[in-house]
Amino acid sequence: MFQEIEKQLIRAFEEQVAAKFGTGIPVSIEQPKQACFGELAIPVAFQLARPLRKAPKQIAETLLAGLERPAAVSAFEIAGNGYINVRLDRGAYAMGLLNPPSANAAGSGEKIIVEHTNINPNKAAHIGHLRNAILGDTFVRMLRHRGHFVEVQNYIDNTGVQVADVVVAFHYLEKKSPAEVQKLIDNPEIRFDYLCWDFYARISALYVQEPDSLRWRAEALHAIEAGEGQVAEMGHLVADAIVRSHVQTMYRLGIEYDVLPRESEILHLKFWATAFELLKKQSAIYLETERKNRGCWVMPASAFRNSESDPDSGNDAEDSKVIVRSNGTVTYVGKDIAYQLWKFGLLGKDFFYRHWSTYPGGHQLWVTSDHAVEENVPQFGRGSKVFNVIDSRQSYLQDVVVAGLRALGFDRAADASVHFSYEMVALSPRTLAQIGVELSEEDKRRAYVEVSGRKGLGVKADDLIDKLIDTALGEVEHRHPEQLAAERQNVARQIAIGALRYFMLKFTRNSVIAFDFQEALSFEGETGPYVQYTAVRAQNILRKYVERFSKLPDFRTCLQQVSLARFFETENFWQLLLLASKSDSAIERAVASGEPAHLAKYAFQLAQAFNNFYHDQRVISEENEERRHILLWLTQYVHSQLVSTLQVLGIDVPEYM
RNA sequence: GGGGGCGUAGCUCAGUCGGAUAGAGCAUCAGCCUUCUAAGCUGAGGGUCACAGGUUCGAUUCCUGUCGCCCCUACCA
Numbered sequence: 001m002f003q004e005i006e007k008q009l010i011r012a013f014e015e016q017v018a019a020k021f022g023t024g025i026p027v028s029i030e031q032p033k034q035a036c037f038g039e040l041a042i043p044v045a046f047q048l049a050r051p052l053r054k055a056p057k058q059i060a061e062t063l064l065a066g067l068e069r070p071a072a073v074s075a076f077e078i079a080g081n082g083y084i085n086v087r088l089d090r091g092a093y094a095m096g097l098l099n100p101p102s103a104n105a106a107g108s109g110e111k112i113i114v115e116h117t118n119i120n121p122n123k124a125a126h127i128g129h130l131r132n133a134i135l136g137d138t139f140v141r142m143l144r145h146r147g148h149f150v151e152v153q154n155y156i157d158n159t160g161v162q163v164a165d166v167v168v169a170f171h172y173l174e175k176k177s178p179a180e181v182q183k184l185i186d187n188p189e190i191r192f193d194y195l196c197w198d199f200y201a202r203i204s205a206l207y208v209q210e211p212d213s214l215r216w217r218a219e220a221l222h223a224i225e226a227g228e229g230q231v232a233e234m235g236h237l238v239a240d241a242i243v244r245s246h247v248q249t250m251y252r253l254g255i256e257y258d259v260l261p262r263e264s265e266i267l268h269l270k271f272w273a274t275a276f277e278l279l280k281k282q283s284a285i286y287l288e289t290e291r292k293n294r295g296c297w298v299m300p301a302s303a304f305r306n307s308e309s310d311p312d313s314g315n316d317a318e319d320s321k322v323i324v325r326s327n328g329t330v331t332y333v334g335k336d337i338a339y340q341l342w343k344f345g346l347l348g349k350d351f352f353y354r355h356w357s358t359y360p361g362g363h364q365l366w367v368t369s370d371h372a373v374e375e376n377v378p379q380f381g382r383g384s385k386v387f388n389v390i391d392s393r394q395s396y397l398q399d400v401v402v403a404g405l406r407a408l409g410f411d412r413a414a415d416a417s418v419h420f421s422y423e424m425v426a427l428s429p430r431t432l433a434q435i436g437v438e439l440s441e442e443d444k445r446r447a448y449v450e451v452s453g454r455k456g457l458g459v460k461a462d463d464l465i466d467k468l469i470d471t472a473l474g475e476v477e478h479r480h481p482e483q484l485a486a487e488r489q490n491v492a493r494q495i496a497i498g499a500l501r502y503f504m505l506k507f508t509r510n511s512v513i514a515f516d517f518q519e520a521l522s523f524e525g526e527t528g529p530y531v532q533y534t535a536v537r538a539q540n541i542l543r544k545y546v547e548r549f550s551k552l553p554d555f556r557t558c559l560q561q562v563s564l565a566r567f568f569e570t571e572n573f574w575q576l577l578l579l580a581s582k583s584d585s586a587i588e589r590a591v592a593s594g595e596p597a598h599l600a601k602y603a604f605q606l607a608q609a610f611n612n613f614y615h616d617q618r619v620i621s622e623e624n625e626e627r628r629h630i631l632l633w634l635t636q637y638v639h640s641q642l643v644s645t646l647q648v649l650g651i652d653v654p655e656y657m
Numbered sequence: 658g659g660g661g662g663c664g665u666a667g668c669u670c671a672g673u674c675g676g677a678u679a680g681a682g683c684a685u686c687a688g689c690c691u692u693c694u695a696a697g698c699u700g701a702g703g704g705u706c707a708c709a710g711g712u713u714c715g716a717u718u719c720c721u722g723u724c725g726c727c728c729c730u731a732c733c734a
Contacts, residue, residue, distance in 0.1 A: 026674095028674055030673075030674080030676085031673090032677075033676095033677065033678085033679095033680095034677070034678080037677075041676095041677090043674090043676065046675095046676070046714090046715090047674095049714080050713095050714095056714085079677080080676085080677060081714085083676080083677075120734075157734075160733085160734070161733060161734070162733090162734075292732090293732075295732085296732060298732095305659095305660080319659085319730080322731080322732050324732085325732040326732060327732075329732085331731095331732075331733085331734090332733075332734050333734090336734095392661085392662080392728075392729085393728060393729060393734095394729090394734075395661075395728095395729075396660085396661090396729055396730070397729095397734080423662085423663095423727090423728085424728085446726095446727095447726085447727090448727095450728095475696075479694085479696090495696090506670080506671090506682090507669090507670070507671095508670085508671075510662065510663080511663085511669095511670070511671095512662095512663085512727075512728090513669095514669080516669085519669075519683080522682095522683080522696095523696050524682090524683085524696055524697090525681090525682045525683060525696095526670090526681065526682045526683085527682085527696085529696055530682095530696065530697085532696090533694085533696050533697075534696095534697090536694080536696095537693075537694065537697085538693095540693055540694065541693045542693095543693090544693055545693085589673070592673095593673075597671080598671095598673085601671070601681085604681085604682090605681090608681090611697060611698070612698075612699095614693075614697080614698085615689095615697070615698045615699085616698085617693095618692070618693070619693060620693055621692075621693080635693090656694085657694075657696065
């Protein structure tokens with residue numbers, strides 16, 4: 001509704017500008033900072049002032065002369081020295097919300113691919129991974145809400161160095177056979193992902209102490225890439241088991257995937273070999289014959305640096321990116337170029353697929369396979385737009401991937417590749433002290449310390465979720481001793497997830513989060529539970545109303561435009577209704593800016609506005625029936641907007657709190 | 658050295674295309690529960706938008722420089 005009016009006004013003013021001044025400029029529309037200026041403001045007169053050499057106020061007057069008012073607009077006003085402020089017809093607007101036009105599907109039929117999570121399958125997930133997955137999942141939900149067709153991919157680097165390291169720990173350090181590792185995996189007493197977390201830290205420390213042991217890594221990596229022998233078998237066991245825990249951990253937060261493309265298939269199905277030929281043929285890479293990168297296939301730095309390289313500083317050959325090592329093995333970036341090509345359907349090859357698991361809701365998760373094993377496999381890949389949710393430290397590598405596409409002549413795909421980057425989650429000094437980490441003098445002076453898997457330094461995702469649930473459960477038990485234990489547990493889980501998802505979303509993407517337990521465990525102020533609590537309050541009014549009057553009235557027949565117009569003359573009521581009506585607009589803005597944080601902020605603001613209303617209005621006990629009906633309708637409308645916004649954020653509303 | 662990011666209230670952060678009196682939350686202080694749940698509401702204090710120039714009707718926002726912090730700059734990912 002709000003968006004339609006905005007679009008209508010933009011069109012009307014653009015026509016007016018063309019008619020009156022004979023120039024075409026895009027008209028922008030904004031929301032005044034102060035409610036007393038009206039609902040919308042059009043600063044177009046300022047834009048025109050310079051080229052036309054006229055006072056903005058005069059231009060505004062010319063534009064308004066003879067302009068027909070759209071139905072929902074009650075007045076145009078010229079304010080200040082040239083703002084055109086728009087006042088909406090409140091009664092008509094409310095009627096419009098009461099009788100919404102049938103929804104229009106915006107979907108284009110094109111597929112958008114969002115790749116997120118992408119955790120190395122060699123240890124338990126930590127809070128940094130949570131930020132990735134929650135950002136990615138929320139962005140997916142936003143796109144789907146806008147009507148887009150979205151495929152969610154979670155890339156599994158199951159043949160990489162990190163998996164090799166854990167295999168080294170099992171094989172060389174612990175002298176375990178694959179069968180014994182399988183036993184560990186099957187043992188319900190043991191958290192295998194946690195065990196690997198410790199092993200990874202141990203082996204990483206050993207590499208530093210005894211650099212000789214690094215040859216184990218090379219051996220293991222080679223064996224895993226070749227895909228043969230006990231070490232390779234163990235690599236698969238470890239990676240598959242860890243992927244299962246990751247999928248499960250993320251499902252606790254309501255995050256699901258469609259397909260798990262794996263590096264092992266990129267290798268075995270010769271995706272890389274195909275991409276390699278393409279890159280050579282198009283001269284996107286060349287065989288370096290001199291200096292430090294001798295014997296490697298490299299991509300010249302000029303391909304992925306946008307600025308002209310200064311001839312004085314460094315030289316291009318030294319800064320070029322190695323794609324194939326001198327020993328003939330391919331780097332991660334090389335494989336990523338092949339993978340990115342496949343996502344757009346530009347590689348000329350496809351994976352085979354096998355069913356991996358079925359989510360409780362019935363959704364199927366698939367994994368790539370190197371041979372055909374199943375029929376009725378959905379079509380994966382072939383996206384027209386690709387979002388890679390990857391932390392900002394890897395932007396250099398993402399630039400190389402895009403440069404690869406461009407060098408192959410796939411400009412459209414290069415343009416449609418978006419590095420959806422975000423800053424890391426670090427740990428606050430207080431939290432480090434809490435988890436028993438000794439800080440160096442240098443670290444003590446820092447505002448935060450980076451998570452490090454190698455050092456085993458971090459907060460595990462499941463531990464954090466458990467802690468949040470415990471905290472919430474304590475509160476729920478205290479407040480609702482009368483409820484069943486199982487239900488309380490479920491409510492506590494919903495609150496915990498609301499707190500966690502909101503916490504990860506409230507920061508804009510390029511802000512480093514200095515994770516702090518005390519902050520994350522807070523359920524007050526700008527938090528998920530605050531918004532959930534607000535929705536529960538609205539829910540309670542609706543429930544109690546039904547208890548007292550047996551059912552909700554039929555608002556469409558009992559509410560009249562005249563009475564709505566009168567009611568919404570009260571500024572606070574009107575502002576609440578108006579804000580609640582802007583949820584779609586908030587989602588569109590969040591999608592356009594790529595900032596889920598904007599939607600989180602909107603949810604919080606709407607909750608604040610409703611809490612305000614809740615505090616000084618009694619709905620059920622209102623004696624004037626007409627007024628009661630309107631208060632109730634407003635409550636119901638805000639509730640439904642709040643619930644659907646929370647749903648897009650991946651946050652459930654509990655039955656009670 | 659090169660590339661990128663950041664610097665806004667005591668702390669953590671928003672701030673849309675350059676626009677009207679720079680906003681939240683936390684913390685502090687003062688109030689508000691016989692009512693639809695106080696995980697709430699109201700109010701107060703708290704700002705040289707790092708600094709210096711420039712662009713213009715107008716700059717927290719754009720440009721240049723300085724200072725400080727962070728990330729990247731691997732034949733790791």
